Amino acid sequence: DGGITQSPKYLFRKEGQNVTLSCEQNLNHDAMYWYRQDPGQGLRLIYYSQIVNDFQKGDIAEGYSVSREKKESFPLTVTSAQKNPTAFYLCASATGEVTQPQHFGDGTRLSIL
Amino acid sequence: GNSVTQMEGPVTLSEEAFLTINCTYTATGYPSLFWYVQYPGEGLQLLLKATKADDKGSNKGFEATYRKETTSFHLEKGSVQVSDSAVYFCALSRVSGSARQLTFGSGTQLTVLP
Numbered sequence: 001d002g003g004i005t006q007s008p009k010y011l012f013r014k015e016g017q018n019v020t021l022s023c024e025q026n027l028n029h030d031a032m033y034w035y036r037q038d039p040g041q042g043l044r045l046i047y048y049s050q051i052v053n054d055f056q057k058g059d060i061a062e063g064y065s066v067s068r069e070k071k072e073s074f075p076l077t078v079t080s081a082q083k084n085p086t087a088f089y090l091c092a093s094a095t096g097e098v099t100q101p102q103h104f105g106d107g108t109r110l111s112i113l
Numbered sequence: 114g115n116s117v118t119q120m121e122g123p124v125t126l127s128e129e130a131f132l133t134i135n136c137t138y139t140a141t142g143y144p145s146l147f148w149y150v151q152y153p154g155e156g157l158q159l160l161l162k163a164t165k166a167d168d169k170g171s172n173k174g175f176e177a178t179y180r181k182e183t184t185s186f187h188l189e190k191g192s193v194q195v196s197d198s199a200v201y202f203c204a205l206s207r208v209s210g211s212a213r214q215l216t217f218g219s220g221t222q223l224t225v226l227p
Contacts, residue, residue, distance in 0.1 A: 006156075031213065042202065042219040043157075058214075090156050098206045098213050099145045099164040104156035 002027045006091050006105035012113050013078065013085060021076045021108045023091035029103070031096040032074035036060060037088040037107075046089075049074055050096060078110060086112050115140045115207045119218030126193055126225050134188040134221045136177075136203035144205040146170075146179055146186040147215070151200045160188075160201070193225045 004025045013019045025032065031050050035043040045058030049068040063082025068074055074093075078085045088109050092102040120135040138146065145164040149157040161170030166181035175190045186203060203218040 004156075033214075040220075040222075042217040043215075045214065048214065092157075094213065096213050098208065099162075101147055101149075101159045101162055102215055104149075104158070106156045107154075109154075 004091060004093055004103055004105035006089075006108050008108060009106070011108055011110045013110060014113050016080045018077055018079050019110065021078070021089055021091075021110070023074045023076065023105060024072055025074075025091075025093040025103075026072060027093055027103060028071075029093035029095055030071070031094045032068065033092040033094070033102060034058075034064070034066065034074070034076045035090045035092065037090060043090065046076065085110055115144070115205060115216045117203050117205055117216055117218040119203050119221050121219075121221070123222040123224060126223070128195055128225055128227050129192045130225075132188070132190040132193045132197075132223070134201055134203075134223070136186045136188065136218060138184050138186065138203075138205050140184075140205055140207065142208075144207060146177070147204045147206070148175070148177055148186070148188050149202045149204060149217075151202065151220070153199075157202060193223075195225045195227050198223055198225045 007022045033048045034046040047066045049055035065077045090107045091105045094102040116139045118137050147162045148160040150160045151157050161172040163170040163179035169178045177188045200220045202220045204215045
């Protein structure tokens, strides 16, 4: 079945450490997105990519970095510069057409040790 | 700019009750509108969508009509079940440069009691 796979499901970060969240899709979608969700909150856009080797900052990009070397993959690195990283991170992909929805993975929950 | 305002929760209903979750939007042009559902510990799943004025999206007994005159996309279900307990998000599509993005409401927590 086609879909989006995020890993790991749970992740713990130590002070000063960078961690990378994986996102892979086999839907042949051009566009991919990373969101942050805090308890009781909506989704905030971190980064997005419309094509391979290109990505753009979203609303809350500070302290995060991404790469898009392959169409299927869009990993997110939470750097030590992100002082409040504890949140639920969601990856999504889409065809890029305005009438088509985004498809979401099951998320990664990041916590601080 | 574009924005989505959702009815604040939490909402608690008894099984078989009627559900309405209000959603209004502000947008330029003609956005597409979506309702997503999120079950505990999971990602978002598309529930239904509407892409032009007066369209009605429907799925699993849920319905929403794209009302351009009132800039609304309220979610309704005639008889809720315990399994409908989840968080519901209203969203609109927007264009930023050449990119298609979603603007989300803050979500409405629904609990259905047996």
